[in-house]
Amino acid sequence: MRVDLSIAIGGFQGGGIESAGQIAVRAFAIKGHEVFGSREYHSNIVGAHSYYHIRVGGKALRMPLDALIALDAESVFTHFRNLRKKAVLVCDKGSLEKKASEIPSMSRELKSRIEAAYGSVTLGQILEKLELNLVTLPMAELIGKLSETVKKPMSSVSRALNVMGLSAGLYLLGLDESTIRKAVEKQFQSPEINLAAVEIALEEVAGMERGEIPDGIRREKLILTGCEAVALSKLFSRIEFMSFYPITPATDEALFLEENRGKTITVQAEDEISAIGMALGASIAGLRAAVTTSGPGVSLMNEMISLAVQAEIPIVITLWMRASPSTGIATRTGQQDLLHAIFSGHGDPFKAVIASGDHEEAIEDVRLSFKLAEDFQMPVVHLLDKYIASSLAAVEREKFAPLPKREFSAPSENYLRYMITEDGISPFLPVGMATMIVSSLEHNEYGFASEDPVLREEMMLKRIRKFRKLAENVAEKSYSVYGERNAEMTIISFGSTKNAILEAIEQSEFHTKFLQLRILWPFPDISDEISGKVLCIESNSGQLSFLLNCCCKIDCVARKLNARPIYVNEVHRAIEEALSGRREVILGEGA
Amino acid sequence: MKAHEYRTDAWIQWCPGCGNYGILTALREAVSELEIDPKKLVIVGGIGCSSRIVYYIRGSNVHTIHGRAIPVASGIKLANPELTVIVSAGDGDILGIGAAHFVALGRRNIDLKVLIHDNWVYGLTKGQAAPTLPSGVKLRAMNYPNPHEALNPLLLAFSCGYTFIARAYAYHVKRLKEILLEAIRHRGSALVDILQPCVTYNNMMTKEWIERRIYYLEGIPGDFLNKMTERERIPLGIFYRTEKNTFEKRIEKFEVDLESLIRKKTVTP
Numbered sequence: 001m002r003v004d005l006s007i008a009i010g011g012f013q014g015g016g017i018e019s020a021g022q023i024a025v026r027a028f029a030i031k032g033h034e035v036f037g038s039r040e041y042h043s044n045i046v047g048a049h050s051y052y053h054i055r056v057g058g059k060a061l062r063m064p065l066d067a068l069i070a071l072d073a074e075s076v077f078t079h080f081r082n083l084r085k086k087a088v089l090v091c092d093k094g095s096l097e098k099k100a101s102e103i104p105s106m107s108r109e110l111k112s113r114i115e116a117a118y119g120s121v122t123l124g125q126i127l128e129k130l131e132l133n134l135v136t137l138p139m140a141e142l143i144g145k146l147s148e149t150v151k152k153p154m155s156s157v158s159r160a161l162n163v164m165g166l167s168a169g170l171y172l173l174g175l176d177e178s179t180i181r182k183a184v185e186k187q188f189q190s191p192e193i194n195l196a197a198v199e200i201a202l203e204e205v206a207g208m209e210r211g212e213i214p215d216g217i218r219r220e221k222l223i224l225t226g227c228e229a230v231a232l233s234k235l236f237s238r239i240e241f242m243s244f245y246p247i248t249p250a251t252d253e254a255l256f257l258e259e260n261r262g263k264t265i266t267v268q269a270e271d272e273i274s275a276i277g278m279a280l281g282a283s284i285a286g287l288r289a290a291v292t293t294s295g296p297g298v299s300l301m302n303e304m305i306s307l308a309v310q311a312e313i314p315i316v317i318t319l320w321m322r323a324s325p326s327t328g329i330a331t332r333t334g335q336q337d338l339l340h341a342i343f344s345g346h347g348d349p350f351k352a353v354i355a356s357g358d359h360e361e362a363i364e365d366v367r368l369s370f371k372l373a374e375d376f377q378m379p380v381v382h383l384l385d386k387y388i389a390s391s392l393a394a395v396e397r398e399k400f401a402p403l404p405k406r407e408f409s410a411p412s413e414n415y416l417r418y419m420i421t422e423d424g425i426s427p428f429l430p431v432g433m434a435t436m437i438v439s440s441l442e443h444n445e446y447g448f449a450s451e452d453p454v455l456r457e458e459m460m461l462k463r464i465r466k467f468r469k470l471a472e473n474v475a476e477k478s479y480s481v482y483g484e485r486n487a488e489m490t491i492i493s494f495g496s497t498k499n500a501i502l503e504a505i506e507q508s509e510f511h512t513k514f515l516q517l518r519i520l521w522p523f524p525d526i527s528d529e530i531s532g533k534v535l536c537i538e539s540n541s542g543q544l545s546f547l548l549n550c551c552c553k554i555d556c557v558a559r560k561l562n563a564r565p566i567y568v569n570e571v572h573r574a575i576e577e578a579l580s581g582r583r584e585v586i587l588g589e590g591a
Numbered sequence: 592m593k594a595h596e597y598r599t600d601a602w603i604q605w606c607p608g609c610g611n612y613g614i615l616t617a618l619r620e621a622v623s624e625l626e627i628d629p630k631k632l633v634i635v636g637g638i639g640c641s642s643r644i645v646y647y648i649r650g651s652n653v654h655t656i657h658g659r660a661i662p663v664a665s666g667i668k669l670a671n672p673e674l675t676v677i678v679s680a681g682d683g684d685i686l687g688i689g690a691a692h693f694v695a696l697g698r699r700n701i702d703l704k705v706l707i708h709d710n711w712v713y714g715l716t717k718g719q720a721a722p723t724l725p726s727g728v729k730l731r732a733m734n735y736p737n738p739h740e741a742l743n744p745l746l747l748a749f750s751c752g753y754t755f756i757a758r759a760y761a762y763h764v765k766r767l768k769e770i771l772l773e774a775i776r777h778r779g780s781a782l783v784d785i786l787q788p789c790v791t792y793n794n795m796m797t798k799e800w801i802e803r804r805i806y807y808l809e810g811i812p813g814d815f816l817n818k819m820t821e822r823e824r825i826p827l828g829i830f831y832r833t834e835k836n837t838f839e840k841r842i843e844k845f846e847v848d849l850e851s852l853i854r855k856k857t858v859t860p
Contacts, residue, residue: 281670
């Protein structure tokens with residue numbers, strides 16, 4: 001039986017919110033339900049508000065929330081307006097006495113919005129006016145109890161507050177004790193204190209009115225973050241070299257790969273330029289190589305990307321987009337690097353740009369990225385975002401598959417690194433196998449520098465033919481079509497908006513179809529697929545619509561600009577607004 | 592292979608009298624003496640007059656971009672340790688735009704040889720001050736005297752962890768070749784700072800200016816820091832040499848079982 005829930009768990013950064021979110025996701029998975037969890041956090045080590053948003057019964061997030069588990073008052077202040085009527089709110093008894101103005105870590109913008117709407121009142125006074133299923137826990141008391149039970153000082157058991165709040169909340173929603181315990185056991189190496197915390201929390205809420213969560217389809221589920229999925233797929237694909245410079249959110253991927261690298265060489269470089277420089281060096285020497293970074297890193301890598309184009313060096317650049325420009329909001333999501341990815345590198349930067357819509361596509365696209373980079377000897381940008389990076393989703397084990405190693409034929413007598421061929425692709429040999437010059441300068445077939453106009457034109461044409469061959473090669477996989485053939489509306493989007501749009505068009509009362517662009521460069525021609533009005537949905541100022549203007553007329557652009565993911569209900573709104581003739585919609589939900 | 596067999600048929604486009612000719616000759620002789628198979632010889636250039644050397648020696652060479660020869664060379668060496676990988680680039684390239692990589696290479700001690708073609712100027716862009724040019728000096732093409740202090744490549748290399756540090760002179764081909772042989776034989780990051788006149792743009796550090804000041808060290812000096820900082824006279828030779836684990840040896844490799852990783856991430860009902 002399908003259960004449909006939207007749940008948030010909030011607290012201060014460093015207070016175990018991520019662990020709590022992971023436990024919750026696993027608990028629902030153990031129970032047999034489809035589940036997805038997204039992590040929202042500040043660019044801060046400890047203290048700022050952080051939360052986990054969980055969707056049960058879907059692959060995308062939606063509002064409003066059916067439940068909020070708040071480990072502190074700030075979490076309630078941040079999310080109470082997203083709660084539906086009669087939603088479950090679990091919070092600390094002490095929180096009710098707090099006023100927004102008394103919470104130093106809360107943004108002054110949120111404080112003033114709350115005060116403007118409710119006046120200078122306590123949280124308890126605000127909640128009284130709302131129709132909620134409010135459950136307050138005496139958290140300090142419960143920690144005291146836990147301290148006595150496990151015979152450890154308060155200071156060492158207070159960390160278990162996350163598990164206490166969470167297990168009380170999950171129990172009230174209808175999960176059974178044994179499922180919660182299983183999920184907690186999976187999370188911790190020595191779960192004793194946390195299991196005791198579960199017991200104390202459940203004693204506290206025993207007998208209260210609670211929901212019901214029936215068994216779903218119970219089976220094994222592989223649950224990964226986007227970063228883990230991509231790193232693991234690189235390892236399955238027999239990556240041999242990866243270099244990186246620490247940057248959110250790519251570091252999570254880099255460190256997971258580094259930890260499990262086996263024989264893959266991983267190097268933390270001195271900067272992003274060196275990271276890609278080393279990877280290019282390794283690729284020149286014949287290794288399968290990638291870098292992982294975010295928008296600012298690609299800014300630094302630009303000149304190297306151009307080198308890879310000119311010298312025809314395979315390289316995969318995993319680009320985890322985050323809210324920008326500049327440092328922007330480093331820990332939040334966005335799709336603002338689409339044009340940057342496509343046009344990075346100076347001077348006709350031929351490359352492929354692949355965008356994944358979710359974890360499973362990301363796993364497949366890692367293989368495709370390596371394959372295209374190596375077959376066409378050029379940079380490939382694998383475009384992902386922070387939303388995918390740090391969210392947890394179930395993926396099919398079968399999505400992971402090996403990729404044959406790079407192989408090179410024996411060198412001929414007069415090897416020409418840049419041999420002019422019909423399709424523009426020259427046989428690749430690594431340095432060490434033949435004499436050659438791999439050159440950033442315009443060069444002849446051997447690699448010698450030349451400024452001859454006829455040769456220059458031939459080499460430009462060679463690279464253009466190669467790019468055309470790439471376009472032919474990817475044409476069939478460059479977009480996916482979902483929904484009804486003769487729809488009254490065509491939604492066009494790319495990247496992590498996929499599952500929210502899919503769910504929305506499935507539920508929508510209108511006849512809609514969805515074109516999900518998978519290969520963003522070479523840009524696909526989708527003009528034959530358009531039916532009805534065209535709605536473009538993206539989390540940036542309108543970059544995809546800008547590109548689409550080349551091949552179709554856009555009726556409406558729905559943009560999300562608040563650095564939070566796009567929710568299913570926002571897609572519904574965008575469809576309605578577009579059908580009613582609006583040309584521009586700003587989607588702004590989320591805390 | 593004889594030294595002349597390392598020649599290519601590319602026309603050498605340096606100015607007549609350029610110090611690069613001396614470096615080219617000495618490097619060809621060194622790789623010939625070491626019997627390095629041209630396929631296994633990788634010369635990596637940055638951008639500038641000096642980096643064109645990749646076209647003039649038979650090898651499996653790479654011409655990169657300005658300042659970035661070291662990262663690319665590092666990737667090549669880590670990928671295939673059996674190759675002889677030599678970075679050959681200018682003082683502006685290595686110590687200006689690429690300084691971060693020069694620093695990082697010392698910290699890693701990758702088995703790379705860095706030859707700095709040190710002529711105090713940016714030649715190919717027509718005579719701007721390079722990081723080795725002393726302050727107050729105004730060369731032919733500069734608009735005003737250099738407001739920057741010079742950096743000392745040898746001292747910088749020492750503080751970064753280079754395990755072989757030498758200085759040579761481009762026109763003393765035989766002595767330069769001897770130093771290059773030692774540098775290539777050394778296992779670890781090696782710096783050879785090669786003084787050379789820029790006959791077109793450096794009207795101060797001329798052949799005569801250099802030759803009046805240089806002298807050769809007798810063996811590796813005990814007080815190498817004093818020798819590195821000597822200013823009135825310029826000592827040449829090997830200043831410092833030590834053995835340390837290379838980066839290649841510091842990287843740990845192991846067997847990884849991806850299936851067990853998958854199991855760890857799987858929840859069972």
